[in-house]
Amino acid sequence: MIQKLSFAHLPTPVEPLERLSTLLGGPKLFIKRDDQTGLAFGGNKTRKLEFLLAAAKKSGARTLITAGAIQSNHCRQTAAAAARFGFECILVLVGDSPEHPSGNVLLDKLLGAEFIWTTQALRDQKLKQAFEDSQANDRVPYLIPYGGSNPTGAVAYTYAIEELIKQQIDPDWIVFATSSGGTQAGMIVGKHHFGLRGEILGISVDEPASILQDRISDLSGETASLLGDQLVVQNEQIQVNTDYLGGGYAQMGEPELEAIQLFAQYEGILLDPVYTGRAAAGMIDLIRKGFLKPRDRVLFWHTGGMPALFADRYRDVLNQV
Numbered sequence: 001m002i003q004k005l006s007f008a009h010l011p012t013p014v015e016p017l018e019r020l021s022t023l024l025g026g027p028k029l030f031i032k033r034d035d036q037t038g039l040a041f042g043g044n045k046t047r048k049l050e051f052l053l054a055a056a057k058k059s060g061a062r063t064l065i066t067a068g069a070i071q072s073n074h075c076r077q078t079a080a081a082a083a084r085f086g087f088e089c090i091l092v093l094v095g096d097s098p099e100h101p102s103g104n105v106l107l108d109k110l111l112g113a114e115f116i117w118t119t120q121a122l123r124d125q126k127l128k129q130a131f132e133d134s135q136a137n138d139r140v141p142y143l144i145p146y147g148g149s150n151p152t153g154a155v156a157y158t159y160a161i162e163e164l165i166k167q168q169i170d171p172d173w174i175v176f177a178t179s180s181g182g183t184q185a186g187m188i189v190g191k192h193h194f195g196l197r198g199e200i201l202g203i204s205v206d207e208p209a210s211i212l213q214d215r216i217s218d219l220s221g222e223t224a225s226l227l228g229d230q231l232v233v234q235n236e237q238i239q240v241n242t243d244y245l246g247g248g249y250a251q252m253g254e255p256e257l258e259a260i261q262l263f264a265q266y267e268g269i270l271l272d273p274v275y276t277g278r279a280a281a282g283m284i285d286l287i288r289k290g291f292l293k294p295r296d297r298v299l300f301w302h303t304g305g306m307p308a309l310f311a312d313r314y315r316d317v318l319n320q321v
């Protein structure tokens, strides 16, 4: 086993979505509750951070540095992990410093993170500069990549597949939101390493297919190496659906709103506007189109993100309900 600090609430439950399955007249639906991984509202980054924090601690670091979008769940969970294990935390966020922080930014602040605000174009440069400045100031920084998606972070989802296999759901399909690719790469390695039968289908929330597939292909090879496996995954074997990008990253539209409402009103489960809302909207459309068939067993992997429901920018759309 690769070294980790144990702080996630695992195993996360798997629950049947009975009322939603009936409503959609489709597959038998299940949900894997990685919105319940613990650590300041949880989400998929908690699993990755168990491994990344062990590596940071081992390196002797004192400061964690990472970057993301303004409503980044990854940044919020990194700030929480830093607080929990006594690191300082610097977040490089794309956007303008908000006058009234809301959603994840508000939580970042409460968790004690320092902010560096930047633009998409300058993000990488600012991140590098923050790292160098911290080094120069003896803060002993440790860089956590975007979305926690390097092999050390991704391997968490390899073990998550082992956890799922033990829960004996045996889905035909696993559907979830994919972005920096660590979750999907880890799952692909887990499928091979632990022998999962089902198909792994990522619904893209921002990237075109070829970029995602290149990234996931590289990352799954590197993650498999950590476990001593040799794995070559061709781009065509990596299932990503890019039909649900709508108005672009973090632009919430009608499909996301409908999915959030259906999960809330038929199952009492909250999705988020950016990731799980979009992935669930994709899954619902794939059921309606008959791509996911009535005889299939489909597992929706909830990856968290709910604090964005309380971000000011989504208030008006969510209030259309």
Ligand SMILES: *Cc1c(COP(=O)(O)O)cnc(C)c1O
Binding pocket: 043, 044, 045, 073, 074, 147, 149, 177, 178, 179, 180, 181, 182, 183, 184, 272, 275, 276, 303, 304, 305
């Ligand atoms: C980061 C994130 C994802 C995407 O996971 P990746 O490993 O970056 O592909 C999905 N859902 C939520 C809520 C996230 O915060």
